[in-house]
Amino acid sequence: MTRSFKKHSFTPTLLVALACYSLTCCTPRAPHPVATRLIEQQYGVLKDPLVERYLEGILVRLNAAVASRRQSIVPKLTLLSTSTVVALAPDEDTILISQGMLRTLANEAELAFVLAHERAHQQLGHTALDVDEVSASKRKSLELAADQRAIAVMAAAGYDPRAAFGALKRTDVQDSNGLTNRADYPDLEEREKAALSFLSGSGWLPPGTVNRRDFVMVQRHLADANRQGR
Numbered sequence: 735m736t737r738s739f740k741k742h743s744f745t746p747t748l749l750v751a752l753a754c755y756s757l758t759c760c761t762p763r764a765p766h767p768v769a770t771r772l773i774e775q776q777y778g779v780l781k782d783p784l785v786e787r788y789l790e791g792i793l794v795r796l797n798a799a800v801a802s803r804r805q806s807i808v809p810k811l812t813l814l815s816t817s818t819v820v821a822l823a824p825d826e827d828t829i830l831i832s833q834g835m836l837r838t839l840a841n842e843a844e845l846a847f848v849l850a851h852e853r854a855h856q857q858l859g860h861t862a863l864d865v866d867e868v869s870a871s872k873r874k875s876l877e878l879a880a881d882q883r884a885i886a887v888m889a890a891a892g893y894d895p896r897a898a899f900g901a902l903k904r905t906d907v908q909d910s911n912g913l914t915n916r917a918d919y920p921d922l923e924e925r926e927k928a929a930l931s932f933l934s935g936s937g938w939l940p941p942g943t944v945n946r947r948d949f950v951m952v953q954r955h956l957a958d959a960n961r962q963g964r
């Protein structure tokens with residue numbers, strides 16, 4: 735059964751049950767547009783064509799590495815203005831990522847991992863699951879599955895998949911961010927171990943790109959825009 739989001743008043747506590755990663759995964763089927771709109775209202779939307787084009791370019795590159803035509807559709811991407819470090823996939827074709835996430839990561843390959851992780855939740859069907867029907871242990875296994883698919887896709891797209899470890903460390907879920915529930919996520923150590931095991935068995939060999947230069951330019955652009963109050 736799908737819970738009706740409309741029956742509840744919006745609170746950050748309720749969002750804890752909805753959202754994903756440092757990256758959530760499991761959201762009720764019907765109310766996705768409502769959840770997305772409420773998150774956007776709560777955390778603010780930042781309209782910045784330069785940053786949006788940059789993010790979309792990464793998604794296009796990641797999608798080009800995925801064989802299925804259906805799965806290669808580029809999702810709608812929204813930049814949240816909050817400093818909270820978060821990325822979410824509230825439904826199968828929307829990704830929300832915060833300015834705080836962009837400030838926290840170190841290079842484009844780490845960002846590619848974060849976007850690929852959210853995309854993996856969508857492509858693996860996790861966003862169609864009813865959060866109330868999924869056990870805590872199952873939610874953790876969904877996170878590990880999304881990590882592994884993200885590593886595979888970013889490597890296929892030519893990124894250095896070892897950047898996943900930096901991204902996991904920097905974005906380890908905090909209890910207090912209001913958008914994610916720590917209990918839904920494996921410990922960092924468990925995620926790193928599973929990611930390393932997957933990467934070791936994947937047959938991947940260097941090189942892969944990291945692209946720190948473009949990423950830092952985007953970070954500086956955001957910092958300048960914030961200073962100027964844009």
Ligand SMILES: [Zn+2]
Binds near residue numbers: 855876
């Ligand atoms: Zn996730």
